[in-house]
Structure formats: structure tokens, C-alpha cells
Amino acid sequence: MTSLYQERREDEAMGAQSGERLVEVDGLKTYYGEEGGLLGGKPVKAVDGVTFDVHRGETLGLVGESGCGKSTLGRTLMQLETATAGSVEYDGTDITTLSGKKLKEWRQNVQMVFQDPDSSLNTRMTVGELVMEPLNVHSWKTPQKRRERVRELLDVVGLSEEHYYRYPFQFSGGQKQRIGIARALALEPDFLVLDEPVSALDVSVQAKILNLLDDLQDEFGLTYLLIAHDLSVVEHICDRVAVMYLGNIMEIGPVDAIFDEPANPYTNSLLSAIPEPKPNAEKSRITLRGTPPSPRDPPSGCVFSTRCPYKIRPDAYENLDDDVWEGIEVFREVLRERGDVTKSVRDRLRGLLGMETTGMDVEEVVADTFDQLDVPSDVQQYIDEAVEHVERDDLVSAQEVLHEEFGSVCENEEPEQLAVGDTGRVSRCHRHREEYMGTQTYQDVHDFS
Amino acid sequence: MSMTENKNDSIVERVKENPGPAARWGAVMAFLLLLEFGAIWGGIMSIPWDVPVKGLADVLPAAIGGVVTGIGSVFADVGNAFAEVPTLLERQWIPNRGYHVPGEGWQGTFLGLEPAYAWLIRLTLVYVYAAVTAYWAWRGYMTFRRHYRYADWTPADDMIDRFRSHNWGRFGLIIVAAFLVMALFAPAVSPTTESQNMTNPYDTENSMVKYYNENAGEVQEVTAGSANLASKSRGDRQNFGLWTYDKYDRFHPFGTLTTGKDLFTFMAFGGRISLFIGLFASALAGGIALSLALLTSYYKGLVDLATVLTSDAFSAMPRLLVLIMLVTVLQEHWISDIYSGAFLLAFLFGIWGWMGLWRAIRGPSFQIVENEWVTAAKGFGDRPWSIVKKHVAPYVIGYLLIYLSMSLGGYIIGAAGLSYLGLGVTAPTPELGRAIAGGQDLITTKSWHISVLPGVMITLLVLGFNALGDGIRDAIDPQSSSGDSSGEAAAAGGGA
Numbered sequence: 001m002t003s004l005y006q007e008r009r010e011d012e013a014m015g016a017q018s019g020e021r022l023v024e025v026d027g028l029k030t031y032y033g034e035e036g037g038l039l040g041g042k043p044v045k046a047v048d049g050v051t052f053d054v055h056r057g058e059t060l061g062l063v064g065e066s067g068c069g070k071s072t073l074g075r076t077l078m079q080l081e082t083a084t085a086g087s088v089e090y091d092g093t094d095i096t097t098l099s100g101k102k103l104k105e106w107r108q109n110v111q112m113v114f115q116d117p118d119s120s121l122n123t124r125m126t127v128g129e130l131v132m133e134p135l136n137v138h139s140w141k142t143p144q145k146r147r148e149r150v151r152e153l154l155d156v157v158g159l160s161e162e163h164y165y166r167y168p169f170q171f172s173g174g175q176k177q178r179i180g181i182a183r184a185l186a187l188e189p190d191f192l193v194l195d196e197p198v199s200a201l202d203v204s205v206q207a208k209i210l211n212l213l214d215d216l217q218d219e220f221g222l223t224y225l226l227i228a229h230d231l232s233v234v235e236h237i238c239d240r241v242a243v244m245y246l247g248n249i250m251e252i253g254p255v256d257a258i259f260d261e262p263a264n265p266y267t268n269s270l271l272s273a274i275p276e277p278k279p280n281a282e283k284s285r286i287t288l289r290g291t292p293p294s295p296r297d298p299p300s301g302c303v304f305s306t307r308c309p310y311k312i313r314p315d316a317y318e319n320l321d322d323d324v325w326e327g328i329e330v331f332r333e334v335l336r337e338r339g340d341v342t343k344s345v346r347d348r349l350r351g352l353l354g355m356e357t358t359g360m361d362v363e364e365v366v367a368d369t370f371d372q373l374d375v376p377s378d379v380q381q382y383i384d385e386a387v388e389h390v391e392r393d394d395l396v397s398a399q400e401v402l403h404e405e406f407g408s409v410c411e412n413e414e415p416e417q418l419a420v421g422d423t424g425r426v427s428r429c430h431r432h433r434e435e436y437m438g439t440q441t442y443q444d445v446h447d448f449s
Numbered sequence: 450m451s452m453t454e455n456k457n458d459s460i461v462e463r464v465k466e467n468p469g470p471a472a473r474w475g476a477v478m479a480f481l482l483l484l485e486f487g488a489i490w491g492g493i494m495s496i497p498w499d500v501p502v503k504g505l506a507d508v509l510p511a512a513i514g515g516v517v518t519g520i521g522s523v524f525a526d527v528g529n530a531f532a533e534v535p536t537l538l539e540r541q542w543i544p545n546r547g548y549h550v551p552g553e554g555w556q557g558t559f560l561g562l563e564p565a566y567a568w569l570i571r572l573t574l575v576y577v578y579a580a581v582t583a584y585w586a587w588r589g590y591m592t593f594r595r596h597y598r599y600a601d602w603t604p605a606d607d608m609i610d611r612f613r614s615h616n617w618g619r620f621g622l623i624i625v626a627a628f629l630v631m632a633l634f635a636p637a638v639s640p641t642t643e644s645q646n647m648t649n650p651y652d653t654e655n656s657m658v659k660y661y662n663e664n665a666g667e668v669q670e671v672t673a674g675s676a677n678l679a680s681k682s683r684g685d686r687q688n689f690g691l692w693t694y695d696k697y698d699r700f701h702p703f704g705t706l707t708t709g710k711d712l713f714t715f716m717a718f719g720g721r722i723s724l725f726i727g728l729f730a731s732a733l734a735g736g737i738a739l740s741l742a743l744l745t746s747y748y749k750g751l752v753d754l755a756t757v758l759t760s761d762a763f764s765a766m767p768r769l770l771v772l773i774m775l776v777t778v779l780q781e782h783w784i785s786d787i788y789s790g791a792f793l794l795a796f797l798f799g800i801w802g803w804m805g806l807w808r809a810i811r812g813p814s815f816q817i818v819e820n821e822w823v824t825a826a827k828g829f830g831d832r833p834w835s836i837v838k839k840h841v842a843p844y845v846i847g848y849l850l851i852y853l854s855m856s857l858g859g860y861i862i863g864a865a866g867l868s869y870l871g872l873g874v875t876a877p878t879p880e881l882g883r884a885i886a887g888g889q890d891l892i893t894t895k896s897w898h899i900s901v902l903p904g905v906m907i908t909l910l911v912l913g914f915n916a917l918g919d920g921i922r923d924a925i926d927p928q929s930s931s932g933d934s935s936g937e938a939a940a941a942g943g944g945a
Contacts, residue, residue: 078828107830120821124604124843133839134829143459165600180825187829 022191022223023054023077028086030069030076042296046072048247048303049086051417054191059217059224061238061255063231063270065292069247070227074193077225078110079103090191108138111184115196117176121168127154127179128164134186153182158212174205181212191223199230210237231274235259243267246303247295253425263420264427265310265439289326290333299336302430305410306333310439312408312430317379322446324379327369331383332402334365335395362390382406409436463597470596474589481582487534492633494528497787538578538637543571545640548661548668548698556668557659564700565692568640575637579630611924618920624913628906632721639714640700641673646714647877650674660697671697677709684894691898704898707887712899716906719879723861723910725788726795730860731853733799738806739849743837746814760804768801769863776872789878794867798860809852810845817844847925854918858911865907881907 028050031043046069054060062070075081077088083096090109098106111134114120121130128150135146151161157178168176177197184192194213198206214237216222228234234241235255242252243266251264262268269286288307293299299306317325366387375383382405389398403411409430418432419425431439464471482489502521506514535541545567547557559567594606612618631638639646645656651674658676662669680695682688682705689695689705703712745753775797779785784793817823818841826836867873868882876883881903888899 075824080824080827104830107828110828112825112828114821114825116821120825122820122822122840125839126600126603133826133831137826137829137831137835167602167604183825 020056021053022056022091023225024087024089025053025077026051026087026089028073028076028088029084030072030081031084043084045247045295045298047076048295048298050244050247050249051086052242052249052252054223054225055240056190056223057217057221058239059226059237061234061241062225062227062244063229063234063241064244065270066229067292067295068244069295070229070244071195073244074112074195074225074227078112078193079107080112104138108187109189110191110193111187111189112193112195113177113180113184113197116200117168117173117180118200120180121176121183123168126165126167127159127171130168130179131182131186134183138187140187149186150182153185156185156216157182172205173201174209177201177205177209178212181209181216185216185220188220189222191225194224194226196227196229198233199228206233213237231259231271243270246292246298248303248428250304250429251420251425251427253420253427254423257421257423257425261421263425263432263439264429265308265431266304267427268439269309289330290337293336299411301409301411301413302415302428306336308410310429310431310442311410312436314406314408317406320376320379321374324370324373324375327373327375328379328383328402328406331365331369331386332399332406334369335386335390335399335402338395362387460597467596470592474585474592478585478589481578481585484537484578487532487536488538488634488637490528490531490534491636494525494532497792498525500783500787538571538575538634540571540637540642543567543574545571545700546658548659550661550668551663556661564640564694564698565702568700568702572638575634576627576630579626579634583626608924612920615920615923617916618923621913621916621918621920624909625917628720628910628913629724631717632724635714635717635721639711639717640702641711641714643714643718645673646710647718647879650677650710658697658699677705680705680709681707682709682888682891682896682899683707684891684896688895690895703902704896706884706899707891707896712884712902715879715884716881716903719881719884719903720906720910722788722791722874722878722880723864723907726791726798726864727857727861727914729792729795730798730802731857733796734802734806734856735849735853737799737803738810739842739845741803741807742810742814742845743834743841745811746818746841747833747837749815756807760807763801764804766801769866771801772797772863772867773870773872776867790874791864791878791880794864794873795860798863802856802860806849806852806856810848813848814841814845817841847922850925851918851922854914854921857914861907861911865903 028047029045030047031045033043048069050073052060062073064070072081076083079095079098086096087094088096090106093106095103095106125133128147131150131153132146135141135149140146140149151164154161154163159175159178159182163171163175168179171179177200181197197213198209201209210233213224217224226234226238238255240253241255241258243250243258243264245266250266251258251262258267259271262271269288272284272286286309288309290307293303293306302308305311311329313320313325366383370383382401386398386401389395389401413430415428415430417426417428420427420432429439430436431442437445498521502518506518506521508514509517540546543559545558545564547555547564547567549555555561555563558564559570562570636643642655644650644652645658650656651672653672656673657670658673659668659670660676661667676695676697676699680689680697680699680701682690689701689709691702691704693701693704695701695705695709699711701711701713703716706712706715741756745756772794776785776790776793779793784796787793818837820840823836823840826840831839864873865880865882865885868880869886871886874880874883884903885900888896888901888903891897892900
């Protein structure tokens with residue numbers, strides 16, 4: 001069983017300690033579709049400029065809500081998607097430029113474990129054939145040796161030899177995932193991309209699979225990129241964690257530091273969603289307003305600015321009543337969602353023909369948002385101006401008016417990655433800059449939850 | 450299962466380890482095949498080898514070309530010699546051709562039996578042989594399953610079980626098998642020979658017919674061609690219908706044609722042509738459809754669009770008219786000579802047959818390609834063609850087979866239709882459509898059999914293939930159970 005990876009185990013264990021970089025991702029972008037097109041479509045910016053490293057021997061978690069680009073990032077690292085820009089250096093080679101034979105050669109180093117074992121295992125092949133397939137593709141040694149190796153692999157992942165000639169559907173979900181892991185290990189890869197490996201499994205089985213992955217990592221010195229939306233899974237198994245939102249990495253750092261003391265506002269709100277096991281525990285849960293913006297048309301500046309509860313206010317409104325400020329933000333979010341450019345072809349045609357109707361009752365929205373509040377007159381005048389624009393079906397002007405007055409650095413400048421603490425953690429937020437109030441201070445001052 | 454110890458052996462090693470069952474099965478199978486060794490070689494030699502060899506020789510420089518044709522002719526001689534080896538089911542062992550001498554009974558027939566019974570015995574023997582061989586092939590699969598296969602169970606087992614309990618499918622299989630046997634053993638099941646009936650009726654060596662001339666009171670000989678003149682079915686005036694003897698004591702189980710030739714022989718050899726056209730055209734159309742479906746589903750986008758446009762372009766041309774045009778235009782071309790034009794016909798049917806098939810399996814292919822096992826295969830660096838072959842094709846082939854079984858009937862009918870119009874397969878090669886055309890005017894007379902029997906045969910053949918396709922569909926896809934009227938729709942639209 002231990003013969004599988006023996007030669008390289010020791011140096012890899014050392015590599016893990018030294019924090020040597022195995023994968024270096026720099027400014028990676030993956031877009032679907034193209035700018036322009038017949039009806040003025042925009043590309044989906046699934047991954048929009050991420051920069052991070054994966055160290056040898058570690059487990060890097062990648063978390064974020066659905067549709068934030070985690071899976072696309074994982075697939076781009078595996079060269080299953082073509083990067084639009086940026087580079088991915090694996091052990092010193094830029095793999096985005098590889099092709100043909102070299103790419104095939106390189107693929108042995110990186111393998112993937114998929115989310116849904118029902119879909120990732122060809123149902124018409126036996127377990128033996130499935131696990132042997134990568135070996136066949138790379139003409140690994142002799143057929144006899146391949147069969148032996150498959151048996152060893154089955155043993156390593158906790159299946160038995162009798163399973164060799166069975167078909168995937170004869171297994172439970174957890175066992176199927178073990179088959180998938182055995183297949184991923186077949187070519188002795190160094191780096192495994194685990195794409196939600198346990199989210200399709202029963203909770204009781206999840207722990208077993210995670211422990212198996214943990215054991216395999218210790219044994220073979222593997223490096224993992226664990227894509228997950230289950231934060232407790234990440235906390236359990238990862239060394240470092242990267243938090244993604246709308247194609248960007250908002251914060252990346254050691255898992256303990258981030259879970260104990262999230263620095264980025266997005267991380268903060270994400271972590272506040274973890275349920276507490278104690279029913280009567282006091283917990284402030286941050287509910288974000290609105291929905292995530294479309295990745296076709298991400299907001300200017302910080303991508304999280306449209307929903308951020310810690311958004312920096314213009315100096316003039318620093319002392320504005322919190323509820324009124326929140327009301328303004330909600331109103332802007334409503335306008336933004338209605339004015340979304342990801343319209344159907346029919347809607348776009350209507351727009352071109354000047355028949356566009358937003359179908360919204362702006363008075364009602366304003367009434368819902370501001371009726372209970374004491375809105376200062378200097379704020380009210382801008383709201384009224386925006387409402388006028390909306391009534392003329394001119395959402396863009398309305399948004400511009402509000403942006404002009406209530407916008408801040410968050411919407412105007414893209415935040416850079418700034419170091420937080422001394423644990424090697426970086427986060428993208430303007431609040432980390434000296435001139436602005438930190439998130440914690442802001443929360444204390446404005447006391448929201 | 451005694452071999453759980455070491456499961457790493459290849460099939461050859463497994464057989465070596467436990468040679469008993471395989472050897473027993475192999476010996477019987479070899480014996481069965483040996484009985485028909487000559488016929489098998491005859492089949493191989495009947496493929497028009499000279500066409501590719503000649504083509505090759507023409508392309509190559511004269512010196513090498515000469516060598517190629519030389520080698521080819523040596524092979525041809527050896528092959529022909531093998532083909533001469535007598536077989537168990539040859540007509541010479543059970544002759545049905547003889548003459549009746551009053552007072553002395555039948556001369557020259559098997560055991561002096563009436564020709565009808567001699568022929569029946571031979572026919573029965575042929576079918577018994579075919580049934581035994583088919584059973585033994587099945588036994589071979591069962592032997593493999595019992596003694597040499599490691600897996601206790603595979604998905605194919607379930608498919609076979611489902612098919613075995615599918616009566617309509619089994620009916621189709623039997624019909625198709627019966628026609629296949631008739632076509633394969635056409636020389637043995639026919640009451641007369643190919644030479645007498647079709648190719649050389651006036652040959653004084655091979656096509657002589659002995660008969661007892663009552664006027665002269667002695668046995669005389671006449672060529673089959675001359676004899677045929679006296680055995681024409683021409684309606685109410687003169688007719689040789691089912692189960693009759695003509696004036697030369699020749700037996701006609703299905704009667705005679707308007708030319709006086711034996712209809713059964715004509716149909717047996719005509720069945721060969723029909724089956725060849727149907728199977729070849731299906732294989733060609735299916736091959737194109739499958740390749741394109743796999744390519745378009747894998748690459749999508751522009752490749753798919755280009756294929757859609759190409760298929761639309763092909764579909765936009767009226768198939769039958771294009772076929773008629775091409776068959777006419779290519780009449781003088783050497784390709785029309787292969788198999789008396791049947792090859793050209795099958796080829797054209799195949800080239801114009803893939804569009805619908807491709808459309809039918811394009812959807813399922815797109816569905817299957819979305820599975821993550823395709824991504825996984827990409828992930829470990831497999832080549833696109835091998836990915837679709839291993840991970841998409843097995844799921845799509847079931848659908849393809851069903852659609853093929855349905856369109857196959859169309860090809861057969863189409864070929865018969867063209868022959869009916871006097872195009873396509875040329876005389877003397879028999880084609881069922883020509884028999885139907887020839888007997889059309891006599892259908893209200895006593896000679897109705899000339900049109901009706903070939904027509905019934907085509908109908909049965911097409912029905913059989915459709916039933917078989919139905920059975921296969923239900924066997925492959927348990928969700929579309931039989932008796933469900935929406936089954937076809939499910940096969941068309943559904944994935945795995």
C-alpha cells in the first residue's frame with residue numbers, strides 16, 4: 001500500500017514545511033463569451049483577476065457563494081477552461097501556454113475529484129476500468145502492472161478487491177466518491193483540485209471522506225485545493241482559506257486567523273452565516289441586502305460595494321442616521337437590479353426600439369424604503385431627483401445622480417490587496433487603509449447587526 | 450468461481466488456466482464451421498475483390514501494379530479452390546432435380562423422392578444447421594460468462610434478459626434471422642441453380658435439364674433457357690403457381706416468373722441483394738451519423754452549426770430524385786458494375802441517409818457529453834476522439850440502432866422501388882422490385898404470386914427489422930417499457 005508514492009514522500013514533507021510555492025496564480029481571468037457581438041452582449045467574468053499561491057503540501061480552501069467563480073477557478077487551474085488573461089505557474093512552468101503533448105504530460109501532475117460521483121463515473125464501466133483509465137491514457141507500464149496498481153489504489157481508498165468488477169451504481173455515494181479519489185490518485189499527482197468533494201454526500205459519510213483525504217495527504221504529501229461552500233468543512237480540513245466573491249478573491253490567509261477574526265467585510269458576513277450549535281447562543285448575523293450582481297456587469301470599484309454593510313461613506317454623510325443611509329443603499333440596489341444589463345434579447349430589442357419599460361412603481365419603492373424615516377432635506381432632494389429620472393424611464397441617470405452624491409472610494413477605486421496582521425493574510429478592502437475606519441471600529445461606532 | 454485468487458489475467462491467460470470448457474465449445478464450433486468451410490470461402494470470394502485490386506494496380510506504376518494483380522490472382526485462385534470444397538448442405542448431396550419416368554418413379558432425386566420433398570428436406574436441414582450454429586454461438590457466450598468472465602454481472606446481462614422476455618422483439622429477431630439464413634444459403638435453399646435461373650440459362654455445360662420425353666419415350670436434355678420458355682406464368686392462359694411442376698419436371702415452390710424462371714430462387718438471391726443494400730446503407734449512414742453526432746456534441750459551436758447547415762443542405766435535396774439522377778448519370782461508370790449496381794445504390798442511400806439519424810442522436814449526445822466523466826477524461830489528458838468513443842458513444846449507439854432498424858426497411862423498399870422503375874440493380878441480378886413490376890399486370894389473374902410473394906417478403910423483412918429495433922430499444926432503455934405508446938418519443942428525446 002505504501003509503495004504507491006514512496007520515492008517522493010520525504011522531500012515533499014520537507015517542502016510543506018518550507019512553504020515552497022507549488023502553484024502561483026497571477027492576475028488570472030477567465031471570461032465566457034466575448035465583448036460586443038450581435039446584440040451587444042458582455043462576457044461573463046467568472047474569474048476576474050485573482051492572484052494567489054498554493055504552497056506545497058498544504059490544503060487551500062476556496063469558499064464563496066454559488067456562482068462566485070470557485071469552480072471555474074479550479075477548472076482553469078486544471079486547464080479545463082482557457083484563461084483569458086494572467087498566468088498560472090505550476091512548479092515554475094506557465095501552464096496556460098502549454099498545449100498538445102506537453103499539456104498531456106503535465107496533466108499527470110494535477111487531478112480533480114468531482115462533486116457528483118454519479119456524474120463523474122461512467123456508469124457503463126467497471127470500477128477497475130474506471131480507475132485504470134488514466135493509466136491507459138498515459139500508457140503507464142504494462143497492462144499487468146496497471147491491474148496491480150488499480151488493486152492497490154482500491155485498497156488505499158478503503159475499497160476491497162472484489163469491487164474491481166462491479167459497476168458504479170452498485171455502490172453507495174461515499175463509496176463512489178472513493179472510486180473517484182482512487183482514479184484521481186492513479187497517476188501519482190502532486191496537486192488535487194477537490195471540487196466540493198463531499199457536498200453530495202450524507203453528513204455521516206462526509207467526515208469519513210474528509211478523513212480519508214486527510215490521511216492520503218499525510219501519506220503521499222499531496223497538495224489540495226478544496227472548493228467548498230460548506231464553511232465547517234473548510235475549517236475542519238484546510239490550512240489556508242481564500243474567500244471569493246464575484247470572481248475576485250476578497251481575503252486569503254490562514255484558516256484560524258480568518259475564522260477567528262475575519263478582516264474583510266464579505267468574509268465577515270459570510271462567516272456570520274455559520275449556524276451555531278447552541279440554540280440560545282448570542283450571535284449577530286449580517287444579512288446582505290439584494291442579490292449578487294451579475295458577473296456580466298460587475299460593479300465599479302470594489303465588487304462587494306453594492307452590498308457591503310461596511311461601505312465607506314462620503315465625509316458629508318459620515319454622521320447621517322444609519323437607517324437613512326441603509327435606506328439609500330437599498331434604494332440604489334433596487335435601481336441597480338432593475339437596470340441590470342443582463343436582459344433577454346427581447347428586452348434588449350425593446351430598448352433599442354425605445355419601447356423600454358421598467359415596470360416599476362418607483363413611488364411605492366421610495367415609500368417602502370423611507371416612509372418610517374426622518375430623511376434630511378439635503379438627502380431628500382437627491383432622492384426626488386432620482387425618482388424623477390426613474391419616472392421618465394431613465395434608470396441610468398437616476399443611478400448616476402445617486403452615485404455622484406453618495407458614492408465613495410469603494411465605488412470609484414478597485415481595492416488593492418493589503419496585508420492584514422502578520423500571518424501572511426491579505427484582504428481586498430479600502431477599510432484596511434490607514435485613512436479609513438477599520439471594520440471593527442465602524443461596527444462599534446454604528447452598532448448594527 | 451474458482452479464480453478469485455488472481456484476477457489480473459487477460460482472457461487468454463484465463464482460458465489457458467481452465468481450458469476445458471473453452472476447448473469443448475471451440476471443438477464443436479470448429480466442426481460446425483468446417484461443415485460449411487467451402488461455402489464460407491465462397492462468400493469471401495464473392496466480394497468483388499478485383500475492383501479494389503484493379504484500382505490499386507492502375508494507380509501504381511506499371512511494374513508494381515503488375516505484381517499486385519499477380520499476387521491478387523494467386524489469392525483468387527487459392528480462394529476459389531477453397532470455395533470448391535464440398536459442404537454438408539450442398540445441393541449435390543440432396544438433389545431435388547430429377548425426372549419422372551412412368552412406371553419407374555423419380556430418377557436422379559434424393560432417395561428417389563418426389564422433388565418437392567427432396568427440396569423440403571434440404572431446406573429443413575439448412576435451417577436446422579443455422580439454428581444449431583446460432584445456439585452454439587449463444588452457448589459460447591454463456592460459457593464465457595460462466596467460466597471466464599470475472600464480473601458476476603454486467604449491464605449487458607440485464608439487456609439480454611429484457612430482450613428475452615420481449616415477444617415482439619423476439620418475433621422480429623426470428624423473422625430477420627430466417628431471411629438472413631435464406632440469403633446466406635441462397636444457393637442451397639433454391640430449387641434450381643443460379644446459373645440455370647439467372648446467369649447462364651443457355652450454357653450447355655452447367656444449365657442442362659434432363660427430362661423424360663413421353664413422345665419419344667426416352668430421357669432427353671434441353672438447356673434451362675429453352676425449358677424456361679415453356680414454363681412462363683402468363684396469367685390465366687398459362688400459369689405455374691405455388692407448389693407446381695412444369696413440363697420438364699422441375700419443381701417450383703413459389704411458382705414461376707413471367708420469364709419462366711423459378712420465383713423462389715429469384716427471391717432467395719434477391720433477398721441477398723436487398724439485405725446487402727439495407728445493411729450496407731445502414732452501416733454507412735449510421736457511421737456518418739454517429740461520427741458527426743460525437744464530433745458536434747464535443748466541439749459544439751461552429752462545428753455543430755456547420756453540420757446543421759450541411760445536413761439541411763442534404764435534406765433539402767429530394768432524395769429519390771437525386772438518387773434517380775445519380776444512378777442514371779453513373780450508369781456507364783465502373784462503380785455501377787460492382788454487384789450489378791447494388792453497391793452504388795447502397796452507397797447513395799447511405800450518403801443520403803445520415804441526416805435524420807444524426808438529428809435523432811445529436812440531442813442525446815449533447816446530453817451525455819455534459820456529464821462530468823467527460824470532464825474527468827479531459828482532466829487526465831485523453832484525446833477528444835477517444836473520449837467520445839469511450840464515454841459518449843456507448844450511450845448513443847442504442848438510440849442509433851433503433852433508428853437504423855427503422856430506416857433499414859426504408860432502404861430496402863427504396864431499392865425495390867427504384868428497381869420497380871427500372872433503375873438501380875440491373876438484370877440478370879435479381880431484385881425483388883423487378884419481380885413486383887413484372888407481375889403487376891397479372892395480379893388479378895392466376896399468376897398473382899409473381900407480385901404478391903416478393904411484396905409480402907419485403908413487408909415481412911421490414912416488419913421484422915422494425916420489431917427487432919423495438920425489442921432492442923426496450924432492452925437497452927428500461928424506462929421506455931413496451932406497451933407504452935410514448936416509448937418512441939422517449940427514445941427520440943430522452944437521454945440515458
